[in-house]
Amino acid sequence: MEAPQYVAARVQQALAEDGRTHELGIRVDIRGDQLFLRGQVSGSEQRERLGQVAHETAPELHVHNEINVVEATEPGEDEHLD
Amino acid sequence: MSTLTDLRIAAVGDIHLGEDVRGQYRKKLVGIEERADVFMLAGDLTRHGTLEEGKLVADELRGLPIPVVTVLGNHDYHSDLEHEIADELRDAGVIVLNDDGVVIQCGEHKLGVVGGKGFGGGFAGKCASEFGEREIKNFVSHTRGIAESWKMALKEMEADQRVVLSHYSPIKETLEGEPHEIYPFLGSYLLAEAVDTAGADLILHGHAHKGSEKGMTPGGIRVRNVALPVLGRAYAVYCLTCAESPSHDEHQH
Structure with missing residues (x-):
């Protein structure tokens, strides 16, 4: 059986290199037959694509997509650099 | 008598726009001209660096009422279409820096901006050096060449305030969290x-x-990581204080 560290590395590489995602900052953790995705993306469709690519790369694992969608809020307070 | 005024810079990086979020970022820019004098983007405007994404970003930034300056990021290079993406942005009125500089007239002040993508290599004491295999030498010399271009552009620039716009980080402090x-x-x-x-x-x-938003170079220059996920808001606004003096009247346009 392939060590989970190598599977996680392969999934992370797929998320970065797959033309549908190209997402570099996603953390991939594997515990037993469970795969966890964590990180932040800018839209819910990108989150779903990441889950799909992870599933295709490691179809034997149950994918938990815990990625957050971050929506930029209104600009806040100015910073004065003096 | 001299007075002090602020030059307001709105800044963000890593907006990573795609078709599924078309129009959404533009909405956040409504009223930016009341908050800032210039808008700067620190690269990674797209996700995959495709021409379609480049056009989409150009549409989002087109016709803003204040000058817009950008550099590209590594994502914008992914499809080997960085020149085409830069052309799309320029057609939309965006100033795209590629290891060079521009001076923008903001009211009575001249704001100089120098920048480009930047690159990696690491930080003093724990970095790659131009030694060994050709691939490593190429990696380091790419960064060294960029740094040299920025230094020359800054030295030649005549401006009241000078800002450097990069995609990659110049310091470790603003990477804390990575x-x-x-x-x-x-x-x-x-x-x-x-x-420095x-x-x-x-x-x-x-x-x-x-990473983290705030840091400083060894020489004491303020550094801000404006990646959208770090800011958590549409853009940050930094105010540089300018002293107004009679000599400003002599500046040429």
């Missing part, structure tokens, strides 16, 4: 060394989504 193992892929101290040598008032960068 795994230490990937620091050499997130920036290079050579960029900071060049800017030539002088500037502020350095803006992106790239490190899990």
Whole structure:
């Protein structure tokens, strides 16, 4: 059986290199037959694509997509650099 | 009698726009002209660096009422269409820096901006050097060449305030939150060394989504990581204080 560290590395590489995602900052953790995705993306469709690519790369694992969608809020307070 | 006024810089990086979020970022820019004098983007405007995404970004930034300056990021290079993407942005009125500089007239002040993508290599004491295999030498010399271009551009520039706009980070402090193992892929101290040598008032960068907003070069120049996930807001606004003096009247346009 392939060590989970190598599977996680392969999934992370797929998320970065797959033309549908190209997402570099996603953390991939594997515990037993469970795969966890964590990180932040800018839209819910990108989150779903990441889950799909992870599933295709490691179809034997149950994918938990815990990625957050971050929506930029209104600009806040100015910073004065003096 | 001299008075003090602020030059307001709105900044963000890593907006990573795609078709599924078309129009959404533009909505956040409504009223930016009341908050800032210029808008700067620190690269990674797209996700995959395709021409379609480049056009989409150009549409989002087109016709803003204040000058817009950008550099590209590593994502914008992914499809080998960085020149075409830059052309799309320029057609939309955006100033695209590629290891060069521009002087923008903001009211009575001349704001100089120097920048480009930057590159990696790591930080003093824990970095790659131009030694060994050709691939490593190429990697380091790419960063060194960029740093040299920025230094020259800064030295030649005549402006009241000078800002450096980069994608990669010049310092470690603004990477705090990222795994230490990937620091050499997130920036290079050579960029900071060049800017410290030539002088500037502020350095803006992106790239490190899990990093921290605020830091400083060894020479004391303020550095801000404006990656959207770091800011958590549409853009930050930094105010540089300018002293108004009679000599400003002599500046040429």
